[in-house]
Amino acid sequence: MGMSDETEVKKEAAGTGEEEARVGVFVCDCGSNIQGAVRCADVRDFAADLPGVVSAEEGKWICSVDFLNRMKASVQENNLNRVVVACCTPRTHEKLFRKTVAEAGMNPYQLEFVSTREQVSWVHRTNQDVATDKAKDLVKMGVAKARLLEPGEEIRLPVGQKCLIIGGGAAGLTAAAAVASQGYQVYLVEREKELGGLLNKIGTVAPEGDVAAELKATLVDAVKKYDNVTIFTGAKIENIEGYIGNYKVKVSVDGQETEFGADTIIVATGMAEIDCMGQFLYGEDPNVVTQLQLEGMLKDGAVQGKKKNVVFIQCVNSRNEQRGCCTVGCSVSVKNARAIKQADPDANVYVVYRDMITVKEEYVHLKEVMKEGVNFVRYDVEKPPVVQKADGSLAVKVYDVLLGQEVELPADLVVLTTGFCGPEGVSDLRGLLKVSANADNFYQEQHIKLGPLDFAAAGIYLAGSARNPKPMKDVRDEGYGAAMRASIPMTRGFVEAEGIVAKIDHTNCIECGICSKKCPYGAIKLGGEKGKTPQVIEALCKGCGTCAADCPKECIQIVHFTDEQLMAAVDAALEENPEKKVIAFVCHWCAHGAVDIAGVGRMEYPTPVRIVRVMCSARVAQRFVQHALDKGAAGVLVAGCEFPTCHYITGNYECKDRLEKLRKKLDKKGYDTSKVWEVWLSAAMGPKWVATQKEMVKALGLE
Numbered sequence: 001m002g003m004s005d006e007t008e009v010k011k012e013a014a015g016t017g018e019e020e021a022r023v024g025v026f027v028c029d030c031g032s033n034i035q036g037a038v039r040c041a042d043v044r045d046f047a048a049d050l051p052g053v054v055s056a057e058e059g060k061w062i063c064s065v066d067f068l069n070r071m072k073a074s075v076q077e078n079n080l081n082r083v084v085v086a087c088c089t090p091r092t093h094e095k096l097f098r099k100t101v102a103e104a105g106m107n108p109y110q111l112e113f114v115s116t117r118e119q120v121s122w123v124h125r126t127n128q129d130v131a132t133d134k135a136k137d138l139v140k141m142g143v144a145k146a147r148l149l150e151p152g153e154e155i156r157l158p159v160g161q162k163c164l165i166i167g168g169g170a171a172g173l174t175a176a177a178a179v180a181s182q183g184y185q186v187y188l189v190e191r192e193k194e195l196g197g198l199l200n201k202i203g204t205v206a207p208e209g210d211v212a213a214e215l216k217a218t219l220v221d222a223v224k225k226y227d228n229v230t231i232f233t234g235a236k237i238e239n240i241e242g243y244i245g246n247y248k249v250k251v252s253v254d255g256q257e258t259e260f261g262a263d264t265i266i267v268a269t270g271m272a273e274i275d276c277m278g279q280f281l282y283g284e285d286p287n288v289v290t291q292l293q294l295e296g297m298l299k300d301g302a303v304q305g306k307k308k309n310v311v312f313i314q315c316v317n318s319r320n321e322q323r324g325c326c327t328v329g330c331s332v333s334v335k336n337a338r339a340i341k342q343a344d345p346d347a348n349v350y351v352v353y354r355d356m357i358t359v360k361e362e363y364v365h366l367k368e369v370m371k372e373g374v375n376f377v378r379y380d381v382e383k384p385p386v387v388q389k390a391d392g393s394l395a396v397k398v399y400d401v402l403l404g405q406e407v408e409l410p411a412d413l414v415v416l417t418t419g420f421c422g423p424e425g426v427s428d429l430r431g432l433l434k435v436s437a438n439a440d441n442f443y444q445e446q447h448i449k450l451g452p453l454d455f456a457a458a459g460i461y462l463a464g465s466a467r468n469p470k471p472m473k474d475v476r477d478e479g480y481g482a483a484m485r486a487s488i489p490m491t492r493g494f495v496e497a498e499g500i501v502a503k504i505d506h507t508n509c510i511e512c513g514i515c516s517k518k519c520p521y522g523a524i525k526l527g528g529e530k531g532k533t534p535q536v537i538e539a540l541c542k543g544c545g546t547c548a549a550d551c552p553k554e555c556i557q558i559v560h561f562t563d564e565q566l567m568a569a570v571d572a573a574l575e576e577n578p579e580k581k582v583i584a585f586v587c588h589w590c591a592h593g594a595v596d597i598a599g600v601g602r603m604e605y606p607t608p609v610r611i612v613r614v615m616c617s618a619r620v621a622q623r624f625v626q627h628a629l630d631k632g633a634a635g636v637l638v639a640g641c642e643f644p645t646c647h648y649i650t651g652n653y654e655c656k657d658r659l660e661k662l663r664k665k666l667d668k669k670g671y672d673t674s675k676v677w678e679v680w681l682s683a684a685m686g687p688k689w690v691a692t693q694k695e696m697v698k699a700l701g702l703e
Contacts, residue, residue, distance in 0.1 A: 021147040024055040024080040025139060026071060028062040028087035030117055035060075037121035037131045043086065046136045052147045054078050062087055068100045075104035082146040086114040086139050089596045090613065091588070109152025109499050109560055114142040118599030119611060130607050137573055137610055144572035148565045152499025157539030159245035159459070159489040161185060164262035166237065166429065169197020170472060171464025172268035173219040174479030175486075179266075180226035184490055187260060188223065189251055191425060193234045195220050197270045198465075202295040205472045206328065206335040207362045215472075232258070240265075240432040243522065243540055244459025244495050264459045264486040265433070267443060268479065271465035272423040274317040274440075276416050280387040287394055288387065288414045291332050298336065304343035307413040311396045312337060313385055314353040318419030323440060327469040329417040331362045336415070338369045349374045350409050352385050352398050377409070378402050387414055420469045433460055434522045436649060442468050447647060453481045456649045457521050458495055458540050461485045500543035500560050500615060502536050508553045509534065515547035515556060520649040544648035545619025549658065554623075561614055563621070570628050573610040578632035580702060582609045584639060585620045589647040591639035593683025598690050605693040608634065608702050617641070618651030622662040625676060629666075635675040635700045637692070642682040652680060675700065 025047040029035035040058050048056035055078040059067045062085065074080065083106065085097050090113035098108035116135045124131040161184040165176050168190030180186045194200060199216040223229055232251050239250040247262040273290050276282040282290075289297070297303045303310070312333045318326040330353070337349045353376060358366050370376065378401045379385055385398035394411040422441025430437045435455045436444040443462050446454040453461050463482035464475040489495045502524070504515070511532040516524040523540035524547060526532050548556040548563075557563060570583055586592050592613060598605065614620060617640025628636045638659060640652040656678065663673045679692045697703055 019081060021052040021082050022054045022078065022080050023050075023052045023082040023084060023143055023146055024074055024078055025050075025053055025057070025084045025086065025143065026062050026067075026074075027056070027058045027139070028085070028116070029058065029060045030087060030121075031060060034087070034117050034121040037125045037128055038116060038135045039128060039132045040135075042132055043116070043135050043139055047084075047086075047139050047143065050140060050143045052082070053143060055080065063093055063096060068096075071097075071100055072104035075101055075106050081106060081110060082149060083111045084114060084139065084142040084146050085111065086116045086135065086142070088117045089115050089592070089599075091592060091596060107151040110146070110149040112142045112146040112149065113613075114138045115599075115611075118596045122599040122602050123605055124607055125602065125604070127607075134607055134610075140575075141569040141572045141610065141612070144568040145565045148562070148568055150559060150562075152559050154499055155497040155501065155538040156494045157243075157245050157497075157537075158494050159492070160261075160263040161490045162187070162260075162262045163264045163266065163486050163490065164189065164247065164249055165266045165268060167197065167268035167270055167464075167466065168192070168195040168231070168233065169268060169270045169464065169475075170199060170215070170219060171270070171466070171475045171479040171482070172197070172266070173223050174476045175266050175268060175463055175483040176229060177219070177222040177226070178480050178483035179487060180223065180229050182487055182491070183228065184487070186223075186226070186229045187232070187249070187251075187262060188229060189232045189235050189237060191235060195223075195231070195233060198292075201292055203299045204335060204339070206331040207365050207471065208473075209335065210472075230260075237429065237432065243457070243537055244489065247459070263490055265461070266482045266486055267429070267433070267435075267455075267460065267462045267466050268464050268482070269426060269429065269443075269466045270423055271420040271442070271469055274419045274421050276316060276418050279316060280313060280385075280414060280416055281389060281394070282416060285389060285394060287412060288416065290416050290418055291329070291336065294336055294413075294415050298339055303340055303413065307340070307347065308344075309348045309410045310337075310340055310350070310413045310415065311409050311411040312349075312351045312353075312415045312417060313387075313396065314351065314417045316416045316418040319354065319381075323419055325357060326417070326419040328471055329419075330357050331365075331471060333415075333417050334358070334362070334365050334369050337374045338365070338372065341369070341372050341374055345373070348410075350377055350396075351375070352377045352379055352396060352409075354379060354381060377407065387411075420465070422466070433457070435460060442466070446649070447645060450647065453478060453485050459486075459489065495539055497539045497541060498543065500558060501538045501541040502543065502545075502547055503557050503559060504534055504536055505555050505557075506533065507555070509555045510553055512552060514550055514552065518546045518550055518654065520544065520546065520651070542648060544616040544651050545614065546616070546648070546651060546654050549619055549621035550654070558615075558619060561619055563623075566612060566614070566624060567627055569612050570624070570633075571631065573612075574628065574631040574633055579634050580608055581633060582635040582637055582696065582700070582702070583628040583633050584609050584611045584637040585614055585617070585624065586611050586639045587617045587641060587647070587651070588613055588615045590641040590645070590683045591617070591679075591681045591689075594639075594681040594685040594689040597684060597686030599686075601686050603686055603690045605690040606697040606702065608697055609637070609693055616646070616648045616651040617655035618648060620655055620658070622658060622665070625659075625662060626666065626671075629671060629675060633675075634702055635677060635696060637677045637679065637696060639679050639681060639689070639692075642680045642685065645682075656680075
């Protein structure tokens with residue numbers, strides 16, 4: 001195990017994995033949910049005769065307290081070291097059964113889950129014979145894999161109480177005060193000479209109208225009152241190395257370097273306006289400005305009473321093919337239009353818009369500003385406004401959708417409400433942190449629903465407009481949220497990883513470094529005498545399997561999902577009538593969620609598919625697909641997360657690329673590549689899963 005001197009291993013149960021497999025199979029009726037379509041007693045009797053099985057039982061509700069106690073007793077009475085449960089979906093009940101067998105003294109990672117409800121009884125209700133045969137196949141596959149399961153271990157990595165916060169704007173200051181208030185050391189690094197971020201450049205905050213300078217002063221004072229906060233301004237981060245609990249940071253201020261250690265990191269680098277140069281005469285006429293420039297003019301009194309005709313143009317560099325809504329543009333325009341109108345009631349203020357997207361109190365402000373005399377002109381995206389200059393004066397020509405005619409608006413000042421991007425320096429920082437950012441230099445969260453404030457790499461969190469544009473309330477809320485996320489491992493004193501991790505056998509390793517380059521979590525470091533030997537930091541590994549699938553010498557295995565275990569499941573499925581079956585490698589997260597949704601919805605689909613669960617589609621090696629074809633499978637389907645999301649960041653991209661290369665290889669070898677299918681699903685796409693089954697079965701002639 002790599003970095004073993006800094007990693008604590010918490011063993012869940014004894015066992016070497018080398019003893020003779022003694023498998024217990026527990027078949028659930030689930031009331032009538034499974035029993036109504038599957039003859040569960042037949043499945044139990046079938047399981048009892050499988051190799052390695054020493055005990056097979058059937059229960060009406062095997063997740064009930066009574067049966068769980070029976071399961072624990074059976075593990076002890078029969079000296080079981082492997083358990084297969086045939087019931088519902090692992091996405092809801094796997095942890096429960098793992099906990100149960102662990103309490104009986106068995107290693108919880110030597111439990112295998114078979115879904116006979118969502119994958120059989122709920123989707124094959126009309127033919128009990130066919131449903132029962134499929135359930136038997138799935139149990140057979142589960143037992144074949146279970147016999148080869150090795151013990152797993154929970155991995156702990158110690159975490160101290162030092163937090164690096166990058167960015168001294170509203171989100172960073174909020175996070176810094178929240179972390180410091182718990183007594184933890186905070187290092188706050190701001191690249192500008194002054195804390196405050198965009199609060200330094202605006203007069204008031206939309207939509208509330210709070211004075212930016214006052215809010216900044218409150219936030220700064222809240223941070224500076226803590227002695228456990230070290231602030232660097234005008235600073236540049238020169239280097240960051242390490243991982244959660246063990247980051248080494250180098251910061252320079254005016255050429256003088258400071259080094260310190262950190263255990264967690266919060267990124268709150270904010271946002272910047274997208275350059276409008278060359279659009280709507282911006283850069284050619286000084287009276288064409290952006291919203292941020294207008295903010296400065298309002299602070300300096302350069303607009304009030306001096307610009308009688310002001311025209312705002314909305315959705316510049318946003319809501320196009322490159323990016324969506326900028327989120328805050330409408331609110332900011334309403335605020336600033338109102339400020340101009342209130343300062344000079346005689347001013348003519350126009351907001352040229354596509355749609356005014358406002359929520360809650362923002363809508364209230366919109367209605368009020370309309371009453372105060374601000375004019376709103378709606379344009380169509382196919383007929384955008386045009387800024388013209390004649391005789392030294394500006395005018396905006398636009399087709400007013402509501403009037404049904406073109407209008408010309410005189411303009412002493414044209415204000416462009418542009419979209420946003422990540423600020424300068426994001427590219428360098430994301431390289432140091434080894435995290436993802438999109439084309440606009442906004443950092444990408446681990447998962448928009450499952451980890452909105454987390455990066456994929458453990459111990460690094462993000463907040464505020466570093467992720468995307470948002471109003472001040474959301475910026476501060478995310479600052480608090482990121483602080484709480486970072487505080488969890490610092491409070492516990494450790495981070496714990498599930499036992500499904502990568503293991504490297506260096507016997508045949510050629511030290512190519514592919515595993516280290518491909519790992520989305522930075523969990524494989526290169527070390528040894530030549531600095532080329534891969535070592536797994538198990539506490540950081542998520543078990544996606546990208547490294548194992550791409551290792552040219554097959555030196556890497558994933559605990560609970562080894563090559564041998566997955567191949568055994570495939571072989572068991574194809575032992576009889578392989579030409580009538582499709583092997584489907586399905587990721588545990590979104591794709592399996594879609595499978596479950598199809599089951600919950602009782603969506604009938606053809607019976608040939610036999611699912612082999614993997615944690616991520618990235619685990620599906622080319623050799624798996626070819627092996628199934630060599631065994632005579634009618635087809636192979638790989639199902640992963642819908643693009644662009646993936647529970648393991650880039651796993652689906654890695655898999656798709658691998659499949660494209662595989663088809664070329666198979667084609668050269670004479671294989672029928674029309675047998676290799678793929679589908680990318682969100683967890684809600686049960687209907688798409690069903691449609692894919694029907695289409696594939698029809699194309700393969702299995703109807």
